[in-house]
Amino acid sequence: MLDDSYRQRMHVLTEALPYIRQWQGKTVVVKYGGAAMDDPELRNSVAKDLALLHYVGIRVVVVHGGGPQVTDMMSRLGLEAKFVGGLRVTDEATMEVAQMVLVGLVNKELVSLIQKHGGKAVGLSGKDAGLIRATKLEHAAGDLGRVGDIVAVDTSVIDVLTDAGYVVVVSTIGIGEGGESYNINADTAAGAVATALRAEKLIVLSDIPGLLEDVSDETTLISQLTPSQAQELIAAGKVSKGMIPKLQSCLLAIEGGVPRAHMIDGRLPHSMLIELFTDAGIGTMLTVGE
């Protein structure tokens, strides 16, 4: 009597509803960047997911990057992009470009897109309301200019806005003691913001399925691991270079008291929904061993 479509819906719904309830009123921080930001279709699908999470009562906070967009504008202005150890060397001119591109363009495009899907969104930089206080990063490789080290995260303004029902989108420009700007790594900022918000979950979107036992074989996905297992993997050189900052972001959050942190594949449409609302989940979950 029941056709397949009925059975599937029935199955997915009875599975999903308890999760939906579980996440209502909880805070989820999403680190957004990579392929999911570069591809217009994925950008659309991520924005829709953020709006849907917001719809069902989750407090959604997005922390975004935007390196390629900054580099592109620099080249239009005749400035050269330099990197040391994965960090952008940030002189005054670079700082100005990074701030205006991330805060003025990337942030607002995401805000627009979430609103197109029915969410209400507000974009902030780390300078607004002293959200991300920073100081100059001391780096072994020498002077990186305005690359910042996070000193404190004051989430008051995020609390006010999520209480009032807004998705909050954060550009990771920090503010120094004298009011000057700092360029903050977005993965690091996401971990720090999740910690400061006492988030229930951090989701880091990346360009691979998750951590892999064998980096060359996507079928060797590690579904779940503890912080110490993660440290061992890094030590054993089993984490790809690109994934190390993602994993560090998750470790930072877990150490800060966030119960679960996930690295999931931003290239799969609606991967956040699958992670949050199905038994199977997706990607790699970092959590303190239970």
Place this chain on the structure above:
Amino acid sequence: MLDDSYRQRMHVLTEALPYIRQWQGKTVVVKYGGAAMDDPELRNSVAKDLALLHYVGIRVVVVHGGGPQVTDMMSRLGLEAKFVGGLRVTDEATMEVAQMVLVGLVNKELVSLIQKHGGKAVGLSGKDAGLIRATKLEHAAGDLGRVGDIVAVDTSVIDVLTDAGYVVVVSTIGIGEGGESYNINADTAAGAVATALRAEKLIVLSDIPGLLEDVSDETTLISQLTPSQAQELIAAGKVSKGMIPKLQSCLLAIEGGVPRAHMIDGRLPHSMLIELFTDAGIGTMLTVGE
């Protein structure tokens, strides 16, 4: 890259989430009876659905019948069940049996079952807090004894309990001016309770797929109709005898201001979820023409 199971989940979730949000905090009245109450497996599935609706923030109020159980206890006590025009002739002895079976047994079993699936439920009769005030029904066919006509529905106690997060289960025993009991038809009571609660939706579970163009052919389902179309169908003799009180219940609710009333197939597991959370819906919806 995406397997079928992923696609199905993704599809059902993106379809369902906006509905879930739409129903949060809204009141849905469910008329429960028939096959869905007689079959233990369906009973379990209905109770699970009620718990799940409650989970995602819907204010759920159940109005139940229980004719077969009353008749069974009457026969154990050597009393004979008589019906006139579909209504049970209710002398004092019958009234006492109906009240103790519905309020003392059927109601509490449903309360238990909802709690088994994680809901919090409270059972009430129409006598508690003067919920259903009634008077003796005047009937063309003569004296039906303690069969009651609803005079007023005071939903204060339901509001208090749903505000506090309980599913409310109502046995349809009315209270007269002198405190005496009345036997109230459950379909009628469901319509009146939905109206008094200003519910967003009334769902009447029945034993067929809905209203049919051709009563002998289940493929001729009428998905949606207006009150006047419904009256025409009745006049044309196109509504089966068993469905008439269901349809009357829905008409009562619509006339009382409930925006939508549904007759759905209680024999299908989880049919309430399909009705509430999918684009397709199920069964027959009565609504004022838009």
Place this chain on the structure above:
Amino acid sequence: MLDDSYRQRMHVLTEALPYIRQWQGKTVVVKYGGAAMDDPELRNSVAKDLALLHYVGIRVVVVHGGGPQVTDMMSRLGLEAKFVGGLRVTDEATMEVAQMVLVGLVNKELVSLIQKHGGKAVGLSGKDAGLIRATKLEHAAGDLGRVGDIVAVDTSVIDVLTDAGYVVVVSTIGIGEGGESYNINADTAAGAVATALRAEKLIVLSDIPGLLEDVSDETTLISQLTPSQAQELIAAGKVSKGMIPKLQSCLLAIEGGVPRAHMIDGRLPHSMLIELFTDAGIGTMLTVGE
């Protein structure tokens, strides 16, 4: 200048008003049963008192028994009532009868009667909202069937209803882990409910004036005693068999932190008012020695 009637009113009022204030907003649990339940006139007078207490702002919770009514229905259904050590042997059939008679009939009659006197009342069983969680009682005398031992009392639903201004009437059917029913002794339940509610007072209605020094002489009433004095009385065989569960109920409440517990004569009309609102009081009060 002042006639007698004026003097009496003046005297009773100046005496009563401070007590009335003292009890406003406080919780009083009343164990109701015995002659006060069997006699229609007393039933009416008790219901009026409960409504009056409710009127002046006391949070009133009634825990009722109903053994004779259960036994009567059992005999109508051809079932035989058996007792071991004062407890009803409760096979499945007996359990069903007890539940439907207590919850479906006795409880609702009391609810009706309180409402007739202007109170607003809601009847609950111990199954509603998981109010009385129970497990099978292990008894020295062997298997008593569904006689239950209280595991926990969750008064949330009572709090919600008394906050909203309802008198709550509780039938002492407990709920087991699997949702099954248990038959709970009403005296025991009253003590446990008073404790869980942190009630200010437990009043147990009985069929004698209170505890007596000499059980054959009603003029030897003991007005007040401590728990240890009560234990001595029991040990000395000075407490009549029928009063032992009443006294145990009071002891349970006092040990649970209820400041005062009273055994008063339910055969005297309005004895609750005299106990609560006059200097003299009535019956026997159990309290920790001050």
Place this chain on the structure above:
Amino acid sequence: MLDDSYRQRMHVLTEALPYIRQWQGKTVVVKYGGAAMDDPELRNSVAKDLALLHYVGIRVVVVHGGGPQVTDMMSRLGLEAKFVGGLRVTDEATMEVAQMVLVGLVNKELVSLIQKHGGKAVGLSGKDAGLIRATKLEHAAGDLGRVGDIVAVDTSVIDVLTDAGYVVVVSTIGIGEGGESYNINADTAAGAVATALRAEKLIVLSDIPGLLEDVSDETTLISQLTPSQAQELIAAGKVSKGMIPKLQSCLLAIEGGVPRAHMIDGRLPHSMLIELFTDAGIGTMLTVGE
């Protein structure tokens, strides 16, 4: 089985409790003066009643006079008291004496006495928080000095204090536009304050049982009358000179929307309790004919 004392208590309590509930949270204004103020025992009994009313949740506001005390202090200061048409001619020196005696002595003694009986009381003059705004009374008989006519009553400060659980005691000194003091008739002030507070009841204590058909015969008490009947009585010369201002105060309140105003015998101890909490009541009630 029931002795007389039990029966009386039972009777008075069942009669009184519904009244007590009815008056909870309501505002009662008491005009206090005359014999009840001069006799120390009656003073004590009135203060006890005010504390008891306050106890059971009535919002009690007392408006007091004190003519004899003012006259006494004037004579100690070598000033002569003069009256025109029942009003005290109030030159500057008299005004100063009236204010310091009423506000500084009479008011505070009543505050102390209410507190001695367990109430919490705050004394105010009409100057505090601009409670009674007044202007010079124009009088046919010529210049009466600082005798005031009420312009407006701003009860904000009374509301704040009764909300916070205080009995409020008001001395009837008014405040003029320039901040100067006015001597206000206490009967008039009581009616105006009752009106401004939208009180449920005004009780004027006097030195006779109430209005009498035959002023020389206390058995001809008029229990109830309407404003127009009252006007007729005055016109017919059937109201004694001393009672006219009392009756005018009641008329003022009734016209201002206070549902009931009473003149009761302040010489009877606890007459306020008898009026408020018994079926029979006492004295004369003025009310719009129902």
Place this chain on the structure above:
Amino acid sequence: MLDDSYRQRMHVLTEALPYIRQWQGKTVVVKYGGAAMDDPELRNSVAKDLALLHYVGIRVVVVHGGGPQVTDMMSRLGLEAKFVGGLRVTDEATMEVAQMVLVGLVNKELVSLIQKHGGKAVGLSGKDAGLIRATKLEHAAGDLGRVGDIVAVDTSVIDVLTDAGYVVVVSTIGIGEGGESYNINADTAAGAVATALRAEKLIVLSDIPGLLEDVSDETTLISQLTPSQAQELIAAGKVSKGMIPKLQSCLLAIEGGVPRAHMIDGRLPHSMLIELFTDAGIGTMLTVGE
């Protein structure tokens, strides 16, 4: 381009605004007496300041004296004023005069004056709501009659009134256990009230610029000192007799936890504004060494 008047306003405003914010919602207790009370122009200026402080959101509580006014009324009544060690010997007749003059006249004049400048004010005695509980002062010099020693300060009624936006003016008449009155030194009362209110500041108006190194030379003002420095000054005889009670009042407040207490010159118009809203301040500040 900027004229002098513009520059001055600009300067004073940029200096004052941060102080104004700092004091919003804070409690300041002002001890009012001396020249500032005797001179009509200063009285007006003080009342205006109190109204202005109230305007910008400060919770203002005034504790006033009034010795000269009491002495004057005593002489009009043929009573002789006697003092021992700076305290007024207070027999029953004197007590009555002190209470009626302070509560009935002085307090109400200040209330009127504050209201004339747009504030809302309520006058209280220490008897109202049991504000200042006192007992008979035991004094080395013998029986001083009704001179009181403060037992407790219950600020509930002040909290209620300042929460509701009133300036509170307190006459220092205390209430004994039996309801009797006590004459309380106003300087002492001010320190005790400031302590009980957990005030942010106590300002004592006096008739000299503050504490002086050399009492005969007003240019030797001590701007700030600690409690122990103050004790040394007293021991060294460097504090004038009239200033000792002022200093004691400040010491009492500081020891009670008030962060800052000031003795300022009440003879200078608007000296309270200068103290509160300018960098320079005025007078002598007592504070725990930072």
Place this chain on the structure above:
Amino acid sequence: MLDDSYRQRMHVLTEALPYIRQWQGKTVVVKYGGAAMDDPELRNSVAKDLALLHYVGIRVVVVHGGGPQVTDMMSRLGLEAKFVGGLRVTDEATMEVAQMVLVGLVNKELVSLIQKHGGKAVGLSGKDAGLIRATKLEHAAGDLGRVGDIVAVDTSVIDVLTDAGYVVVVSTIGIGEGGESYNINADTAAGAVATALRAEKLIVLSDIPGLLEDVSDETTLISQLTPSQAQELIAAGKVSKGMIPKLQSCLLAIEGGVPRAHMIDGRLPHSMLIELFTDAGIGTMLTVGE
């Protein structure tokens, strides 16, 4: 006895305090641009004023321009700035530059500066939370590209942030139906935002003292005028070209219900404080004739 400095402070404070109270909790919209934005010292002084207004409890909303900064960045990117009728022709490339400069740089610099002076500030664009909804401006002079016409202002997010104690700084980028950006004239936006917020006052900072009778003579300042007088001035050609959009902004606000709108000289340090907190005020006030 009083030196000049004391007198000046006393005078300015007694003048300013009533204004300060009057403005507490009120909303003031400031249009910021011109010389006050270009000169670093004035920028600092404006930011300090905004922080001070915020300090004393005013809800401060700043709407800023930034044309010179946009033009400068355009030239660095090799883009040419074109204007038609005072409006910037805004092709896609220009729109991108305007958005990133105004939102990413100018807005955040002002946010930083306000915070440096102790305020808490949040910067928004008109795209955040759908604050400024716009459509393409139809202009007589032809296609101006992405120059926008305001359709609606939804101030919900501003209300949330000012309720929570933040200064809000708005960049005037509007959002179209499809989520696209529009370049909105800042003077127009300021008037529309003031209207939508039901502000008490709009202050437009300009580079002259206000409206002048004779544009070549700054001593002919018009202190106050009505909307119709303003329209006459425009018609008479007596308003300089640069002042017309300022005046239009004020007219828009007044017509929208804002009681007072001011054009004041942004070149004078702290001119906002002088306008708000002194009797004299400054500049030209537009208000409906009283």
